[in-house]
Amino acid sequence: MTLKLPSKLPAFLSGSSEGTEKIKTVFVTKPMLPPAVNEPVYVVLSPAFYWFREEVLPARNAAQAKKLAPSFFDTVIPEGSYEYFAIAKGEAFWLFAYDPAAIAEYLDDIGLKPARIKAVYFAQTECSDTDVALRIDDDTSLISVDGVMSVVSSRYAPAETTVEEQCEKTPRSRHKVPVSLYRSTFLDERKVFRLTAVAVAFLAVYLGNFLLLRYQYRQQLVREATLKAHYRLPETSFQLKSLMRSLEGRQARQLRFRKRFKQLTKLPLQRGEAVKSLRIDMKKADLVIALLQPKRAEVLKDALQKQGRITAAKVKDKTFYVSVAYE
Amino acid sequence: MNKINPLYLLGIFIAVALLMMYESWAMEKKISRKAQENAQTEMLGKKVASLKTRWKDPKKARSRIDEVLNMRPFASKAGERRYKSGVYKVTVKELSAQELDRLSAKLLNETVPFKRLEMLRNGDRNVTVTMEFAL
Numbered sequence: 163m164t165l166k167l168p169s170k171l172p173a174f175l176s177g178s179s180e181g182t183e184k185i186k187t188v189f190v191t192k193p194m195l196p197p198a199v200n201e202p203v204y205v206v207l208s209p210a211f212y213w214f215r216e217e218v219l220p221a222r223n224a225a226q227a228k229k230l231a232p233s234f235f236d237t238v239i240p241e242g243s244y245e246y247f248a249i250a251k252g253e254a255f256w257l258f259a260y261d262p263a264a265i266a267e268y269l270d271d272i273g274l275k276p277a278r279i280k281a282v283y284f285a286q287t288e289c290s291d292t293d294v295a296l297r298i299d300d301d302t303s304l305i306s307v308d309g310v311m312s313v314v315s316s317r318y319a320p321a322e323t324t325v326e327e328q329c330e331k332t333p334r335s336r337h338k339v340p341v342s343l344y345r346s347t348f349l350d351e352r353k354v355f356r357l358t359a360v361a362v363a364f365l366a367v368y369l370g371n372f373l374l375l376r377y378q379y380r381q382q383l384v385r386e387a388t389l390k391a392h393y394r395l396p397e398t399s400f401q402l403k404s405l406m407r408s409l410e411g412r413q414a415r416q417l418r419f420r421k422r423f424k425q426l427t428k429l430p431l432q433r434g435e436a437v438k439s440l441r442i443d444m445k446k447a448d449l450v451i452a453l454l455q456p457k458r459a460e461v462l463k464d465a466l467q468k469q470g471r472i473t474a475a476k477v478k479d480k481t482f483y484v485s486v487a488y489e
Numbered sequence: 490m491n492k493i494n495p496l497y498l499l500g501i502f503i504a505v506a507l508l509m510m511y512e513s514w515a516m517e518k519k520i521s522r523k524a525q526e527n528a529q530t531e532m533l534g535k536k537v538a539s540l541k542t543r544w545k546d547p548k549k550a551r552s553r554i555d556e557v558l559n560m561r562p563f564a565s566k567a568g569e570r571r572y573k574s575g576v577y578k579v580t581v582k583e584l585s586a587q588e589l590d591r592l593s594a595k596l597l598n599e600t601v602p603f604k605r606l607e608m609l610r611n612g613d614r615n616v617t618v619t620m621e622f623a624l
Contacts (some may be wrong), residue, residue, distance in 0.1 A: 365502070389530045438610045
């Protein structure tokens with residue numbers, strides 16, 4: 163879960179100004195017990211959470227100063243993953259270096275969930291106007307030493323007022339710290355980058371696979387064109403079906419022709435009977451058969467009727483003239 | 490960390506991954522369909538080629554007919570061979586019953602496109618056969 167903290171909201175929107183509901187401020191230091199919080203609060207971070215420097219810089223504004231900030235901290239703070247924050251203060255700039263992941267983790271550890279945090283501030287921006295020491299707990303106090311908020315032992319800076327009490331008196335500044343309170347034991351920054359690397363690798367593999375598939379598809383298209391050219395097939399399936407019908411019809415007609423011719427050669431002729439002439443085409447057959455007796459014509463006619471329709475049949479001088487129509 | 494929410498990254502990744510998975514799935518399906526179509530086209534192509542060679546190749550059909558007619562018993566008896574308007578007409582005269590059987594068996598077993606067949610008995614001993622082929 164992420165809570166975005168806009169850094170340039172006007173104070174009356176984010177602060178505990180008059181006319182709005184009073185929002186409690188929690189001072190967070192190390193170590194501390196989990197605060198009893200049931201509603202959204204402002205969090206003021208102890209100097210233990212950031213490094214601070216005041217510098218005069220060749221910068222026009224805070225944004226330019228922020229870009230220069232890393233060079234001022236690089237050699238003096240431990241190695242880590244830092245964010246930088248800059249505020250213009252007269253001629254100089256206040257520069258901050260902080261570890262947002264560590265802050266978010268600590269806030270989560272002490273039970274301050276992102277939903278309960280309205281905004282996060284540095285003690286430097288919220289308490290530097292105070293001249294007196296502010297009590298953090300029985301042992302430590304927060305005090306401004308040459309304008310720099312520091313935590314010191316209460317023995318050296320006894321304080322009556324607590325930090326929270328002081329913060330309740332004054333409205334919050336507009337210098338909210340841009341900390342993403344997103345924190346998860348499952349996903350930290352390093353893990354996210356690792357996951358991203360894995361994701362990128364996965365996408366690269368998948369992309370490779372996809373390109374391979376596209377290549378295979380193109381191969382299939384090439385094969386289709388090659389097959390059509392090789393067998394001289396028509397372009398459309400309709401034309402192809404038409405061609406197939408034509409060729410298969412032609413073959414079927416030829417096979418029928420052969421079958422009918424064979425049937426005609428197997429007529430039940432008796433010894434002495436003979437086919438004098440036979441003429442056959444795709445549609446009909448005309449036969450002239452020499453008979454022994456005229457009544458034999460009926461037997462032959464019956465045999466021919468099994469093959470097709472008799473369209474003409476005549477017996478003259480022991481000669482049988484018959485025509486058979488097919489289809 | 491505070492610039493890009495990892496959840497957005499995760500969301501974008503999941504969206505892109507889903508899109509790619511869908512595209513790959515669709516592409517695999519297209520390839521499979523096209524492969525099936527190609528297999529079918531090849532089968533049809535072979536069938537068409539075979540049918541064309543058998544029934545729609547005038548040159549081959551004529552050479553098959555002539556090959557039979559040029560065989561020994563028929564060569565001397567084969568009469569006029571005439572080709573006109575796609576019809577090849579052949580007459581074979583004075584065939585004995587045995588020769589007639591042999592000729593008809595030879596030609597009917599060949600893939601030649603018959604159009605008409607006419608047999609005329611000349612007396613008791615021989616037969617004249619006239620055949621027309623649609624080339």
